[in-house]
Amino acid sequence: MSAVRYELIKKCGQTGARLGKVHTPHGSFDTPAFMPVGTQATVKGMSPEELKGINAQIILSNTYHLYMRPGEDIVKEAGGLHSFMNWNRPILTDSGGFQVFSLSDLRDIKEEGVTFKSHIDGSKHFITPEKAIEIQNDLGADIIMAFDECIPYPCEFEYAKKSLERTTRWAKRCKEAHKNTEKQALFGIVQGGIYKELREQSAKELLELDFPGYAIGGLSVGEPAQDMYDMLECTVPLLPEDKPRYLMGVGSPDYLIEGALRGIDMFDCVLPTRIGRNGTVLTSQGKMIIRDAKYARDFTPMDPECDCYACQNFSRAYIRHLLKAGEVLGIRLTTWHNLRFLLKLMENVRKAIMDDRLQDFRNEFFEAFGYNKITK
Amino acid sequence: MSAVRYELIKKCGQTGARLGKVHTPHGSFDTPAFMPVGTQATVKGMSPEELKGINAQIILSNTYHLYMRPGEDIVKEAGGLHSFMNWNRPILTDSGGFQVFSLSDLRDIKEEGVTFKSHIDGSKHFITPEKAIEIQNDLGADIIMAFDECIPYPCEFEYAKKSLERTTRWAKRCKEAHKNTEKQALFGIVQGGIYKELREQSAKELLELDFPGYAIGGLSVGEPAQDMYDMLECTVPLLPEDKPRYLMGVGSPDYLIEGALRGIDMFDCVLPTRIGRNGTVLTSQGKMIIRDAKYARDFTPMDPECDCYACQNFSRAYIRHLLKAGEVLGIRLTTWHNLRFLLKLMENVRKAIMDDRLQDFRNEFFEAFGYNKITK
Ligand SMILES: [Zn+2]
Ligand SMILES: [Zn+2]
Numbered sequence: 001m002s003a004v005r006y007e008l009i010k011k012c013g014q015t016g017a018r019l020g021k022v023h024t025p026h027g028s029f030d031t032p033a034f035m036p037v038g039t040q041a042t043v044k045g046m047s048p049e050e051l052k053g054i055n056a057q058i059i060l061s062n063t064y065h066l067y068m069r070p071g072e073d074i075v076k077e078a079g080g081l082h083s084f085m086n087w088n089r090p091i092l093t094d095s096g097g098f099q100v101f102s103l104s105d106l107r108d109i110k111e112e113g114v115t116f117k118s119h120i121d122g123s124k125h126f127i128t129p130e131k132a133i134e135i136q137n138d139l140g141a142d143i144i145m146a147f148d149e150c151i152p153y154p155c156e157f158e159y160a161k162k163s164l165e166r167t168t169r170w171a172k173r174c175k176e177a178h179k180n181t182e183k184q185a186l187f188g189i190v191q192g193g194i195y196k197e198l199r200e201q202s203a204k205e206l207l208e209l210d211f212p213g214y215a216i217g218g219l220s221v222g223e224p225a226q227d228m229y230d231m232l233e234c235t236v237p238l239l240p241e242d243k244p245r246y247l248m249g250v251g252s253p254d255y256l257i258e259g260a261l262r263g264i265d266m267f268d269c270v271l272p273t274r275i276g277r278n279g280t281v282l283t284s285q286g287k288m289i290i291r292d293a294k295y296a297r298d299f300t301p302m303d304p305e306c307d308c309y310a311c312q313n314f315s316r317a318y319i320r321h322l323l324k325a326g327e328v329l330g331i332r333l334t335t336w337h338n339l340r341f342l343l344k345l346m347e348n349v350r351k352a353i354m355d356d357r358l359q360d361f362r363n364e365f366f367e368a369f370g371y372n373k374i375t376k
Numbered sequence: 377m378s379a380v381r382y383e384l385i386k387k388c389g390q391t392g393a394r395l396g397k398v399h400t401p402h403g404s405f406d407t408p409a410f411m412p413v414g415t416q417a418t419v420k421g422m423s424p425e426e427l428k429g430i431n432a433q434i435i436l437s438n439t440y441h442l443y444m445r446p447g448e449d450i451v452k453e454a455g456g457l458h459s460f461m462n463w464n465r466p467i468l469t470d471s472g473g474f475q476v477f478s479l480s481d482l483r484d485i486k487e488e489g490v491t492f493k494s495h496i497d498g499s500k501h502f503i504t505p506e507k508a509i510e511i512q513n514d515l516g517a518d519i520i521m522a523f524d525e526c527i528p529y530p531c532e533f534e535y536a537k538k539s540l541e542r543t544t545r546w547a548k549r550c551k552e553a554h555k556n557t558e559k560q561a562l563f564g565i566v567q568g569g570i571y572k573e574l575r576e577q578s579a580k581e582l583l584e585l586d587f588p589g590y591a592i593g594g595l596s597v598g599e600p601a602q603d604m605y606d607m608l609e610c611t612v613p614l615l616p617e618d619k620p621r622y623l624m625g626v627g628s629p630d631y632l633i634e635g636a637l638r639g640i641d642m643f644d645c646v647l648p649t650r651i652g653r654n655g656t657v658l659t660s661q662g663k664m665i666i667r668d669a670k671y672a673r674d675f676t677p678m679d680p681e682c683d684c685y686a687c688q689n690f691s692r693a694y695i696r697h698l699l700k701a702g703e704v705l706g707i708r709l710t711t712w713h714n715l716r717f718l719l720k721l722m723e724n725v726r727k728a729i730m731d732d733r734l735q736d737f738r739n740e741f742f743e744a745f746g747y748n749k750i751t752k
Contacts, residue, residue: 045704070697078675078693086689299454313462317454321446328421328704
């Protein structure tokens with residue numbers, strides 16, 4: 001039996017979006033779900049209790065970073081990632097593929113695996129699909145990911161095809177290497193760039209390997225939004241109804257809603273934490289550059305509609321002061337708010353699915369947030 | 377009537393140390409008290425709720441820093457510092473004198489006041505005793521401090537004498553300028569370097585001005601510990617029994633205990649937050665450099681005897697990892713612990729006074745912490 005199980009609760013009568021629950025060895029999470037990213041075994045600035053307080057039900061951590069520092073052996077010795085970071089809810093680890101391909105110089109891709117240099121000390125490393133699984137087995141997340149090649153955008157059809165076929169072969173090797181299937185569910189990753197026929201080929205090949213869940217990778221890497229939506233529309237219908245679907249690296253409000261509309265169950269992105277640290281906050285009325293001088297004497301909350309600790313207790317003027325002064329509390333408060341904003345957005349998305357009105361919700365949200373209408 | 381009132385609860389039968397309470401417009405705090413420092417209207421890394429959770433009953437903020445950024449006008453417009461930073465317990469602000477004399481280049485001291493350059497943008501400022509009070513009136517702390525000259529160590533007798541006499545004249549001007557006596561208590565500051573007769577002169581001159589509390593300044597600036605103790609022993613007995621006594625800028629565990637032993641009621645220091653950020657933690661067994669490689673696989677708490685959130689939930693190995701990786705949560709946890717360590721120490725000091733055994737407590741603490749015995 002697989003370590004995770006997807007339970008479909010209902011489909012939105014207006015859009016076909018799915019409301020569900022994913023059951024894992026560390027409890028369940030509601031879908032569609034946004035997963036805050038805890039790159040180095042910590043969601044930047046947040047404590048585990050604070051994450052629970054804003055209804056984070058699952059978080060993601062990065063295999064590449066933990067492999068580099070502190071090393072998966074230390075995490076394993078601590079009793080796994082849940083114990084190491086004191087988070088007893090579900091965790092997903094990525095495979096490290098994305099970081100190997102985006103962070104390191106001088107990588108060399110062979111059929112056997114990838115040689116790359118550490119972004120920390122320049123040391124040379126060789127990662128194979130088997131090694132990526134072994135590390136993730138040591139980390140002990142509830143959901144782990146197959147090792148894939150993340151191709152850049154744009155990418156030629158021929159290379160995208162060659163790459164996805166290798167990704168399929170790597171996925172097979174990952175499956176064979178995965179020892180801990182009762183406690184960790186291994187997801188396959190559909191690749192294929194922005195080519196519909198490649199996405200279809202990738203999905204079909206991976207379906208034959210029968211993974212307990214499927215991710216869609218290689219999107220939100222610079223392509224136009226419409227290309228992403230096209231890829232979702234051709235890929236999602238091929239994926240099994242009884243398994244979770246995870247759109248990797250996506251976390252802007254519009255993409256979360258548009259992804260849910262197209263049948264996606266899980267999302268992750270560093271966006272809310274990263275822009276928070278830089279002083280940008282997401283509000284019900286759109287983005288706000290809180291460092292801006294116009295907030296120097298603004299004693300209202302960042303978002304009057306928000307229920308988070310930051311908005312309940314502190315003013316724009318105070319948070320601006322903290323950020324200008326380089327104070328840690330400033331970063332904490334913007335991060336806290338941004339994460340709560342997206343987690344609350346997902347609560348609203350789930351409620352809209354329950355009420356068969358996700359399309360209406362999307363239109364209302366986009367209107368208030370100030371997005372230009374995006375062609376569906 | 378003065379804004380603050382000192383209530384003596386009892387004296388330690390073994391040492392003469394005072395157990396008391398200071399009543400302010402924002403509630404009371406128990407003495408001897410350690411005041412965490414919130415330089416820029418935030419105790420670095422901590423939220424107000426977290427400070428309350430570790431039993432911080434009063435905090436200190438720095439007039440110089442708030443004058444520079446965001447400006448006392450903004451704090452005033454926010455409703456004062458309590459409202460601006462969302463802290464509803466007592467606050468003390470210093471006068472800015474210490475920062476003017478330690479942070480800025482090119483200061484020029486005249487009888488009228490001090491000209492100095494901002495450490496942020498190099499802009500030129502002129503602060504008089506009247507201006508220092510005006511700023512502190514705008515900030516609205518419960519306890520405010522007279523503007524004094526902080527002389528360096530070592531310092532010639534003649535300059536120390538000339539300086540303390542000017543500090544007395546400035547203290548008089550501060551008292552005359554202070555408009556908000558019902559809500560803010562102005563403390564005078566005894567100076568005089570490490571010269572007993574100057575300390576006595578300063579105390580006597582200030583006593584004539586009848587302040588609601590007295591501070592001892594210009595200590596813990598590099599002089600030998602014994603010099604500090606000598607100064608306390610000659611100064612404290614001159615101060616009135618019915619008013620609080622505040623030893624400025626002191627916060628190492630030994631100085632806190634030795635100060636309490638000599639009749640001090642209030643202390644402040646950036647030490648616990650500053651060393652925490654650098655990866656040093658105070659424990660019942662002494663200082664610990666948590667970044668040290670020997671803690672990489674140490675899955676025990678920083679201090680097994682500590683009741684703080686960090687020690688209750690995270691291991692040395694995890695906190696070391698966070699600090700090595702430059703993660704904010706690491707700084708939060710070491711700061712949290714260090715502050716709790718000192719606040720708990722003060723709880724124990726107060727209990728020891730109540731039980732007439734502060735000298736015994738001192739000896740036990742020094743033994744466990746590993747201090748060399750210091751001549752009393
Ligand atoms: Zn908020
Ligand atoms: Zn602790």
